[in-house]
Amino acid sequence: MKNIYYFFLLAFLLGSNLFGQNCVSGYVDIKNPKNWERQVYLSQLHPKENSNTFYDTQIASSPIAADGYFTFDQNLFTTKEHIYKLHIKPLSPKEKDTLSKKVKNFELFILSKNDTIHFDKSEQLFTKQTSNNKANHEWQKLKNFEARYENLTSDFDTKKYLLETKGYVKDSLQILLVKLIGIKRLDDQGLLEKDAQANPTYYLSLIKELKSSDLDPSTYVYLENKLQTITQKTTNKKYTISLWANAFAIFIICILLLIIIKFLRNQKKQKPIPLSKQEKVIKNLIISGKSNKEIANELFISLSTVKTHISNIYSKLNISSRQDLLLKK
CATH class of the missing domain: 1.10.10.10 (Winged helix-like DNA-binding domain superfamily/Winged helix DNA-binding domain)
Structure with a gap:
């Protein structure tokens, strides 16, 4: 009886260990498999220097099984959270643009080697996911929030968007990496500078928080440089306004002095001193x-x-x- 107990315990531990080796797993249900490679590719996204855009570096690929299953080992990831991309490629490069417009063939997510993410079969690739990573969960919330603003029209209400997005990023998202993604969205819409000028205290405290975190400095160096530029612009603008204000004040004082001198002269003319x-x-x-x-x-x-x-x-x-x-x- 004791041997059976140890057998089941060993089996459980081995099973748990094997399961824990897979950080990313799931299924892809390709509607037209003849157009696509039978591989799922994993890439890591890196921020471009002095830019709010990213470039991706391919890390590995996983064959797609007959039932659509794929998996990636945890050794491909680090203990720090990064942004990753899963995607499939069309067989013919000529069909890349055409197929990409018809089918969303990629998904972005946040993960570390201590987390897992699983993609269930769904009508659209990589859309139904389950993850224990808090940052990724917050990012999905942000994506759902931003879905309302995917197709901006000519009557787009900038003030309303800024108010709602600003409140959501500041109050709802507690994960620093996701806050950076939300702020990037503000910058894409040309609203970051306006918001930073209106709320300098928030952004300064955010930079301090980012610097004291474990995040790779390359992920937020663009925001830091951007805020320095905005601060310098604001300072220059205030200095210019101050110069114009002083010049205007001097002009007004000169005008007043001329009016006073003219008034005194008129008074002197109007009231001649009587003769003895x-x-x-x-x-x-x-x-x-x-x-x-x-x-x-x-x-x-x-x-x-x-x-x-x-x-x-x-x-x-x-x-x-x-x-x-x-x-x-």
Whole structure:
């Protein structure tokens, strides 16, 4: 009895170990098998330098069994999460574009060697999946959310999309790698710069979180560079606005000063300083044709005093000669 127990225990352990060796498994149900290779290809996606796009590197291939089954060993994966791609290839390269438009022949997913993903048979290839990877689960949620915006029309509401996507990426997606994918979608729609300018604190904290994580820096270096560019643009814009604002303020101050000076001059013209009694007498004598010497003799004052009075009269009446005085009488 004891030997039977050990036999079943050993069988269970061996079975569990064998099962655990397969990270990726599933079935493909090809409608027109004569057009496709009987292989499933596995590739890893890598971000392009200073770009929000990816390129893929083929890792391995798995033959498709008669019943459509395929599998990939866990040794093909690493302990870190990466984005992978499963796809099948048409037999004829000439038919690649035609067949790809008719059939979705690939699927992207997130996985590490500690996780599993299984694809069940379905009408469309690689669509029905089960995975224990949390990031991949979040990504599927993001895909379902974005499906509503697959075919954008001319009446596309940018503000509504930005509000909904921003809220979903920030509040719903807790996996950093998937957040990056969601932010990439914002960038594809030309909305990342607008959102980063409106919410700089969020993006700065996200970069700090990414840097402290185990993610490969190449996955978020584009976002970091993008945010630096946006920050620099914002700073330059604020500086330019500040220069224009200062220039406008100086212009306004100059205009106000000119208005004040003109106002004071008008006030001075409108309110002439009254002449003294002696100045009035001298003014009348000048108008009557008297010379300076005659005025001095008549008033019993010195010639220099007469000249001083005349100078004061000219200043108060805003004139410069006897001719002006005669014209102003």
